[in-house]
Amino acid sequence: MTLATDLQRVIHLSPARQNQICFRAEIKQQPGSVAVTLKPTMDFFDQGRTVFNDNDALYSSMVFHTGMTVGSIEQWCLAHGLVYERQDSINLSRRSSDNLGSWFASQRDAMIGHMVGWIEQQRSTNDLFKSYAYDVGKCHRDFTLFSGAVYNDLSNGTTTHVAATANMYWSATGEPVSRRPQETSIHNELKRWLTERSQVFHPQQTAELLALYDLFLNIIEHGARPELVNFSHNNNDYIRITVYE
C-alpha cells in the first residue's frame, strides 16, 4: 500500500451522511508527499433524502462532513507519525438565497406573458419568426425549467443546472434541435427582460445571473462542453492537506 492509497481508504471510510458523499477528493502524488484536496459539493447528494429545508443548512451539513474527513486524515497522520500541513478555505459565508426562488415564481407569469407578446410581435415583423409556431404550455414548461435552474445555480454557486437545461436544445446524438436561431433570439430577449429587473438581486448575484445567461446561450449555440460546466457547489471552498512521506 502506498501513502496515496492509504489516504484514499481513510477518505472513503469517513462516516458519510446517510451513505452520501459530500465532497469531491483529489489525491495528487508528488515527490516526497501526497496532496489531498477536498471540495464540498452536492454532486453525489440525494436531496430527496435530506431533512433540511434550505440549501444553506444542507451546505453546512456537507461542510461538517467534509470537516470530519479532514479530522480523520489528521488523526490517521498522527497515529502513523506522519507530518502534514493543512490549508483551509472554508471561510466564505454563503450568499443568501432568500427570496430568489419566490421572486422567480412570482415573475413567471409576467415573464411568459412578456415573451408570448414578444414572439407574436416578431412573427409579424421578423422574417426569422415568420413560420415559428409556439405553444403557450411549452413556454410555461421551458421558462419554469429555466427559472428553476437559475435559482438552483445562483443559490449553489454552480452552473450545472443551467447547463443541463440548455443542453436540452441538443439531441442525444449531439445534433442541435430545430429552431435553434429562434430559441437563441428568444433567450436574448428574456435575458434583456431579466436584466431590467435584476436590481432585486445582490450586485454579485446580478453578475452571476448574466454570466449564467451567457453560458445558457453559449450552450444553445455551441453545445455543452465539459469545461463550461461547474459541478462544485461552491468552487471557492476547499481544504488541502499535504502529507509528507
Next chain:
Amino acid sequence: MNDAWNTFSHTHRSFDTSETVPQSLRNTLWDQAQSSTDLWQPIFLEDADLIRWIYDQSTIPVIDSYKLPNYIDRKNSQLLAPLLIVLPMIYSSEKSNQLHYETGRVYSSLALTAIQQGWQTGFCICFENNTVGNRLKELGIMRQDVHFGSLPFLSIGHHMPTQPWGWAEDIGIDLKGPLKKIKESYITMT
C-alpha cells in the same frame, strides 16, 4: 488499514446502555472538546432518562422509506448510548460554514480517540433539534446563545454483542447498508 477506521465508518446502533463510559476516557474527550470553546459549547450527556427522551424525539417520519419496505415507523437507536456528545455552536451566520467545518474535525478526533480505546461510535442528526435544544436550555445544560445548526449527536458505547452493529432494536431490523452507495469515483488519484 487500521481497524479503527473501519469501525469509524459504521454508525453503530443498539448500544449496551447498562455500561458507563469510564471517567478517564470521558476526561480525555472533554479536554479535546475544550479546544475551541470560543466556537462551541461542549455538552456531554450521560443521564439515561434524558438520553431516552432525546431518542424519543428522533422518530423518522412515516413517509420516509429509506432502506425499509412498507414505510415502517422507527426511531434512531444510535441515540440510545451511554454517552452522547454534541458541540452546539456559538452561532454566527457569517461563520456558519467555518464553524461546521471545525466541529466536523473535532467530532472525528473525539470518535477516533474513543474507538482506539475499544469503544464504538454512532452519529445521528435526525432528531427534533428545536425541541431538544429548548429542553436542554430549560434544564440549564445548554447555553442560550448556542445553536445545533446542522450538527449530529456523537454517541459512544458498545453495541450489544448479540446483535449486528446496525441492529435497530425498536423495529428488529439490521439497518446497516453498504459502506457507501457510490464507490470511490468521487476520489481521483494522479
